Amino acid sequence: MPGADFMRERQAGWGMPPAAALLDLPSTGTSVIRWSRHRTGAFKMRPLLSDHTIVSLNLRPMRAEAWLGERQVWAGPIGSHAVRIVPPGVERRWATADPFDLLHVMLPPRAFQSMAGRGCGPFTLSDPLYGPDRLIRELGLQILGAMEEGGPYLTELADGLCRALVAHLLRRYHVPAPSSPPALPLARLRRVEALVRARLADELTVGDMAGAAGYSEFHFARLFRAATGRTPHRYLQEARITHACGLLKEGKAGVLAVALDCGFKDASHFSRVFRARMGTTPQAFRDGSA
Structure with a gap:
């Protein structure tokens, strides 16, 4: 359940x-x-991870650049009421020099799950990537209007509008998974796992992992996800965090040393991931106060 830590992490990423x-x-x-930001000047949102699917409605025109992981997905103008759908579990960041309102x-x-049933999912949604969607615009503006007006039953009204949004997302943007996707053969998966264990401290790329498996990067990513249920990037990050937990529990090394030993560029990036x-900081985990 989101709380103070949830908002602190978001505010740290946005810097406001x-x-x-x-x-x-x-x-x-x-x-x-x-x-919202009303002034001009360079702005960069720090990388953030979330378990949520984020529907972003742009409320005023601007120019911006956006990334998912290391891949730049946008650079240019974004119109008023343009829509993005950002999947969970992917590190996102963006930058602009314009005022913005999102x-x-x-x-x-x-x-x-509350709408489709607990046996369904996880869901893959296509991303309109700053395209128009009349219903998302109307629902977003109604939610915004209710927030501005306040008063009794605000949460119930906003919750109902969000349920309508979920139904629309599932109807329009849901990408059905193939019935039986091909998966990475076990022997090749073991090769990749061994590479990750051996090079946790290195700047390991998806291309390196694909090379170990003997596939192109594009085909490897699909096969790896079918075999493990995770993207290569997420798997690598989880392996690094698992190794970091072991080192922190030993208590022999400081947070920065653990960060570098697990392939993170600095303590700040390590701490965010x-x-x-x-759900806690590396220092608190190391000290046993988590």
Whole structure:
């Protein structure tokens, strides 16, 4: 359930408090956050990870650059009421020099399960990538209007609008998974796992992992996910965090030494990823106060 730590992590990533927020709506568990900046000048959102599916509604035109992991997915103008759908479990960041006003509807897995049933999912949604969507615009503006007006039954009204949004996402953007996707053969998967264990401290890329498996990067990513249920990037990050937990429990090395030994560039990046995965800071985990 989102709380103080959830908001602190978001504020640290954005470098400012939100303009408005509704957290953990009753039936869907959705959090709605508005981020606004009225001045010009360079702005960079620090990399953030989330277990939520994020529906982003741009409330004013701007120019920006956006990344998912290391892949740049946008560079250019973004129109008013343009929509993005950001999947969970992917490190995201973006930058702009313009003023901005964004509404983020953050949907946990529970929001989809409450509608489609617990036996369904996980869901893959296509991303309109700053394209138009009339219904998302209308629902977003209604949620925003309710937040601005306040008053009784605000959370119930916003929650109902979020349920309508989930239904729309499943109807329009759900990408059905193939019935039996090909998976990475076990022997090749073991090769990749051995490479990851041996090179946790190195700047290991998906291309390196694909080379060990004997596939192109594109085919490897599909086969690896079918075999493990995770992207190569997520698997590598989880392996690094698992190794870091062992080193921190030993208590022989400081946080920076552990970060470098596990392939993170600095203690700050390590701390952000560790907290997103483990729900506490590396220092608190090391000291046993988590």
